Amino acid sequence: xxxxxxxxxxxxxxxxxxxxxxxxxxxxxxxxxxxxxxxxxxxxxxxxxxxxxxxxxxxxxxxxxxxxxxxxxxxxxxxxxxxxxxxxxxxxxxxxxxxxxxxxxxxxxxxxxxxxxxxxxxxxxxxxxxxxxxxxxxxxxxxxxxxxxxxxxxxxxxxxxxxxxxxxxxxxxxxxxxxxxxxxxxxxxxxxxxxxxxxxxxxxxxxxxxxxxxxxxxxxxxxxxxxxxxxxxxxxxxxxxxxxxxxxxxxxxxxxxxxxxxxxxxxxxxxxxxxxxxxxxxxxxxxxxxxxxxxxxxxxxxxxxxxxxxxxxxxxxxxxxxxxxxxxxxxxxxxxxxxxxxxxxxxxxxxxxxxxxxxxxxxxxxxxxxxxxxxxxxxxxxxxxxxxxxxxxxxxxxxxxxxxxxxxxxxxxxxxxxxxxxxxxxxxxxxxxxxxxxxxxxxxxxxxxxxxxxxxxxxxxxxxxxxxxxxxxxxxxxxxxxxxxxxxxxxxxxxxxxxxxxxxxxxxxxxxxxxxxxxxxxxxxxxxxxxxxxxxxxxxxxxxxxxxxxxxxxxxxxxxxxxxxxxxxxxxxxxxxxxxxxxxxxxxxxxxxxxxxxxxxxxxxxxxxxxxxxxxxxxxxxxxxxxxxxxx
Amino acid sequence: xxxxxxxxxxxxxxxxxxxxxxxxxxxxxxxxxxxxxxxxxxxxxxxxxxxxxxxxxxxxxxxxxxxxxxxxxxxxxxxxxxxxxxxxxxxxxxxxxxxxxxxxxxxxxxxxxxxxxxxxxxxxxxxxxxxxxxxxxxxxxxxxxxxxxxxxxxxxxxxxxxxxxxxxxxxxxxxxxxxxxxxxxxxxxxxxxxxxxxxxxxxxxxxxxxxxxxxxxxxxxxxxxxxxxxxxxxxxxxxxxxxxxxxxxxxxxxxxxxxxxxxxxxxxxxxxxxxxxxxxxxxxxxxxxxxxxxxxxxxxxxxxxxxxxxxxxxxxxxxxxx
Numbered sequence: 001x002x003x004x005x006x007x008x009x010x011x012x013x014x015x016x017x018x019x020x021x022x023x024x025x026x027x028x029x030x031x032x033x034x035x036x037x038x039x040x041x042x043x044x045x046x047x048x049x050x051x052x053x054x055x056x057x058x059x060x061x062x063x064x065x066x067x068x069x070x071x072x073x074x075x076x077x078x079x080x081x082x083x084x085x086x087x088x089x090x091x092x093x094x095x096x097x098x099x100x101x102x103x104x105x106x107x108x109x110x111x112x113x114x115x116x117x118x119x120x121x122x123x124x125x126x127x128x129x130x131x132x133x134x135x136x137x138x139x140x141x142x143x144x145x146x147x148x149x150x151x152x153x154x155x156x157x158x159x160x161x162x163x164x165x166x167x168x169x170x171x172x173x174x175x176x177x178x179x180x181x182x183x184x185x186x187x188x189x190x191x192x193x194x195x196x197x198x199x200x201x202x203x204x205x206x207x208x209x210x211x212x213x214x215x216x217x218x219x220x221x222x223x224x225x226x227x228x229x230x231x232x233x234x235x236x237x238x239x240x241x242x243x244x245x246x247x248x249x250x251x252x253x254x255x256x257x258x259x260x261x262x263x264x265x266x267x268x269x270x271x272x273x274x275x276x277x278x279x280x281x282x283x284x285x286x287x288x289x290x291x292x293x294x295x296x297x298x299x300x301x302x303x304x305x306x307x308x309x310x311x312x313x314x315x316x317x318x319x320x321x322x323x324x325x326x327x328x329x330x331x332x333x334x335x336x337x338x339x340x341x342x343x344x345x346x347x348x349x350x351x352x353x354x355x356x357x358x359x360x361x362x363x364x365x366x367x368x369x370x371x372x373x374x375x376x377x378x379x380x381x382x383x384x385x386x387x388x389x390x391x392x393x394x395x396x397x398x399x400x401x402x403x404x405x406x407x408x409x410x411x412x413x414x415x416x417x418x419x420x421x422x423x424x425x426x427x428x429x430x431x432x433x434x435x436x437x438x439x440x441x442x443x444x445x446x447x448x449x450x451x452x453x454x455x456x457x458x459x460x461x462x463x464x465x466x467x468x469x470x471x472x473x474x475x476x477x478x479x480x481x482x483x484x485x486x487x488x489x490x491x492x493x494x495x496x497x498x499x500x501x502x503x504x505x506x507x508x509x510x511x512x513x514x515x516x517x518x519x520x521x522x523x524x525x526x527x528x529x530x531x532x533x534x535x536x537x538x539x540x541x542x543x544x545x546x547x548x549x550x551x552x553x554x555x556x557x558x559x560x561x562x563x564x565x566x567x568x569x570x571x572x573x574x575x576x577x578x579x580x581x582x583x584x585x586x587x588x589x590x591x592x593x594x595x596x597x598x599x600x601x602x603x604x605x606x607x608x609x610x611x612x613x614x615x616x617x618x619x620x621x622x623x624x625x626x627x628x629x630x631x632x
Numbered sequence: 633x634x635x636x637x638x639x640x641x642x643x644x645x646x647x648x649x650x651x652x653x654x655x656x657x658x659x660x661x662x663x664x665x666x667x668x669x670x671x672x673x674x675x676x677x678x679x680x681x682x683x684x685x686x687x688x689x690x691x692x693x694x695x696x697x698x699x700x701x702x703x704x705x706x707x708x709x710x711x712x713x714x715x716x717x718x719x720x721x722x723x724x725x726x727x728x729x730x731x732x733x734x735x736x737x738x739x740x741x742x743x744x745x746x747x748x749x750x751x752x753x754x755x756x757x758x759x760x761x762x763x764x765x766x767x768x769x770x771x772x773x774x775x776x777x778x779x780x781x782x783x784x785x786x787x788x789x790x791x792x793x794x795x796x797x798x799x800x801x802x803x804x805x806x807x808x809x810x811x812x813x814x815x816x817x818x819x820x821x822x823x824x825x826x827x828x829x830x831x832x833x834x835x836x837x838x839x840x841x842x843x844x845x846x847x848x849x850x851x852x853x854x855x856x857x858x859x860x861x862x863x864x865x866x867x868x869x870x871x872x873x874x875x876x877x878x879x880x881x882x883x884x885x886x887x888x889x890x891x892x893x894x895x896x897x898x899x900x901x902x903x904x905x906x907x908x909x910x911x912x913x914x915x916x917x918x919x920x921x922x923x924x925x926x927x928x929x930x931x932x933x934x935x936x937x938x939x940x941x942x943x944x945x946x947x948x949x950x951x952x953x954x
Binding site: 014048049051072199203236237238239240241242243244248252255256258260261263280282283284285286287288289291292293295296299300301304305307308310325329345416419420422423427440457458459460461462463465466467475476477 | 646656657684685686687689691699701702705706707708709710711712715717718719721722723724725726727729731747748750751831876927928929930931932933935936937938939940941942943947948949950951
């Protein structure tokens with residue numbers, strides 16, 4: 001078919017204010033240069049939507065630098081908000097609407113395949129007639145490309161409108177955008193105003209007032225000029241909920257667990273958990289210690305744990321690498337410790353702001369010699385909260401380091417979840433300072449379980465020495481042949497004892513079939529959404545999500561054996577088996593696949609990448625179709 | 633009753649601790665090792681102060697000196713090479729009731745743990761840190777340490793140490809928040825004891841560098857100052873080290889030094905010809921990190937619940953009509 005019409009952008013469609021189109025869900029992105037507040041606007045939009053009862057998931061798009069060069073595709077800073085009538089468990093596939101503060105930031109998202117075909121693009125128009133002809137040309141070039149690709153581009157005078165209210169458009173355009181989006185998605189404006197008052201509560205009325213004006217301006221501009229409006233309805237909220245990101249949930253979980261010392265060293269993307277705790281932990285009698293380095297942070301936590309309640313240290317992969325000698329010490333000396341690793345892209349300093357699940361094997365095997373620890377991974381924001389309470393309990397009961405693996409996806413993703421109901425049993429009991437019965441020894445390992453009771457400094461009669469050297473049951477350094485064997489044996493037994501308490505994880509979907517996808521951590525929502533869609537297409541696929549990675553619950557081997565093929569879905573590296581050099585003898589698998597193969601002797605395959613982005617359900621679905629075609 | 637305050641009644645449960653009560657395993661240090669003298673001085677301090685062993689924690693790193701906690705009948709934490717200080721800080725942060733001592737070697741504190749040393753001074757937590765400085769790595773069999781004199785032959789410097797040694801006193805006195813710096817030698821036990829005692833009573837981070845002979849690997853490293861007693865400059869003051877008259881007969885180079893004078897302290901510390909012995913610097917007014925970070929609220933379930941509810945409210949969504 002041929003058409004003579006050249007594609008056109010819409011500069012200012014006339015507002016028609018027809019009835020909003022009702023939709024089930026949408027993905028919205030806001031992108032800007034760093035420092036223009038796209039994330040603030042997006043998080044506020046997400047929260048307003050959650051308060052209206054929508055399911056939401058937000059993901060921040062963060063450059064590694066504080067203020068990278070403006071108007072570049074790699075320096076784009078922004079946010080994605082996925083909204084739905086029902087619960088949303090992941091960031092979804094391609095965006096339906098994107099609001100861009102400049103065309104270069106937009107291009108970065110378009111080139112990486114993040115926009116739906118024909119998506120609506122709401123673009124700042126100030127670059128179009130810019131005095132700098134290089135900018136004008138860049139704009140024209142991108143515009144031509146976008147129109148040729150069939151996007152629905154709407155150019156909007158965001159800056160012009162913002163300048164009517166504030167002097168510096170960099171500090172205001174975002175609230176104008178929030179206003180526009182509030183109109184487009186028929187948001188409750190009273191909730192939006194409340195959200196602005198909350199977001200700027202520390203800055204005072206001087207800042208709140210113009211931002212409220214900008215919100216109204218954006219709303220009215222959209223109302224008068226746009227010819228479309230959506231509505232995403234939701235059942236009314238029936239019980240109290242909270243909306244937080246994963247790092248805030250971890251901070252709250254730490255408070256709820258009764259731990260009182262958190263020692264840390266700044267590292268992206270973990271630090272925001274410590275920022276949050278630094279603000280509020282003292283209200284719960286706790287403290288955040290910023291140590292001189294990662295080792296000192298871990299050592300400080302170990303010292304505090306040894307002399308009192310279990311302490312926590314928060315870090316990311318490179319920090320965990322530095323802490324390994326101390327994790328070995330905690331394991332050897334049997335001092336409770338919780339370590340949170342908010343994973344980022346590796347190896348080395350890798351991709352500081354991007355998501356990866358590449359630390360699983362290093363978390364399990366990172367110290368020299370045998371150093372048993374417990375490794376668990378939350379899979380939702382809510383799970384981040386409860387995992388901290390669980391981790392503290394395991395650490396204290398088993399006198400063992402517990403590693404909690406979150407990632408950049410959970411760290412900045414926001415999701416509503418039921419408001420937790422406080423239970424006293426979450427909180428660590430006061431530490432024992434009673435006299436120790438005569439004859440008590442510090443490593444009085446139970447023959448069956450490997451457990452022994454911890455003696456805490458201050459307890460009369462309990463005097464003993466802790467050492468990272470091989471030691472006897474009474475804590476004495478000893479190099480005898482049997483001593484180290486016994487110590488290693490008893491410390492390892494604790495893992496087996498703990499494993500007996502774990503429930504077999506439930507299969508998502510039928511318990512047998514052609515294909516089983518196995519995941520861990522933040523990929524749960526994307527995997528289960530892909531499974532749902534595949535099953536609707538008649539494909540026999542199920543999934544299994546593991547929370548405990550070390551040890552793994554019993555019954556997993558039997559589950560794996562009920563499927564013709566098992567594939568782990570992970571965000572970490574594995575060799576592409578189709579490469580010429582790669583054979584079954586040299587292929588390197590993704591983290592969990594290695595573990596499942598070794599433990600269960602099942603021929604587990606890997607589906608993984610290190611693009612630094614959350615996995616899209618569509619990519620998992622596509623892989624599922626492909627693999628099932630191969631099988632049948 | 634009869635006007636006798638019950639506080640004045642003799643507590644019969646109270647035990648009088650003897651030296652033996654502070655002794656655990658028999659030390660496995662070499663005969664003639666200077667660490668033995670430091671151990672004795674420390675045990676003497678605990679006996680003199682009648683400190684309850686269960687209220688005392690000795691934290692150490694790795695090395696000969698770091699076996700120290702095994703020989704003290706108290707709580708002890710023999711940790712990792714270089715990491716004694718941050719572990720001790722963790723012990724102290726929520727346990728003001730515990731007396732914390734840290735024993736490290738020169739390699740431990742000045743090399744692998746150097747970052748922690750600088751920051752421990754800045755945190756100024758209430759504890760006593762002793763560096764057993766024998767100018768060599770002993771346990772790993774004679775490698776040059778940061779304080780090994782230039783020219784000294786070791787297994788890693790077979791043709792003589794090539795670098796000028798680090799001056800730990802100058803370094804220490806340059807860190808902000810430093811509050812107690814002393815230098816002593818283990819072969820004058822009375823002065824060693826006096827300085828450890830003053831350190832114990834100082835509120836803040838008390839740093840004591842102790843020159844200590846290693847009979848195996850550096851038996852002669854301190855000969856120049858041992859053979860010429862005047863090369864030791866004994867610093868005395870009402871607020872500093874007290875020198876018995878008998879000692880003054882041997883060590884005649886005695887000067888009065890007010891430990892509040894940091895400029896003078898730095899001058900003495902920089903002098904490599906004459907070694908200062910005594911308390912170089914002391915400032916009780918420096919705030920301690922344990923005080924600054926003292927909890928304002930107890931970490932009890934009700935306080936935690938209250939704080940959590942406030943947070944849940946902040947991030948909360950209420951059902952409609954609620």
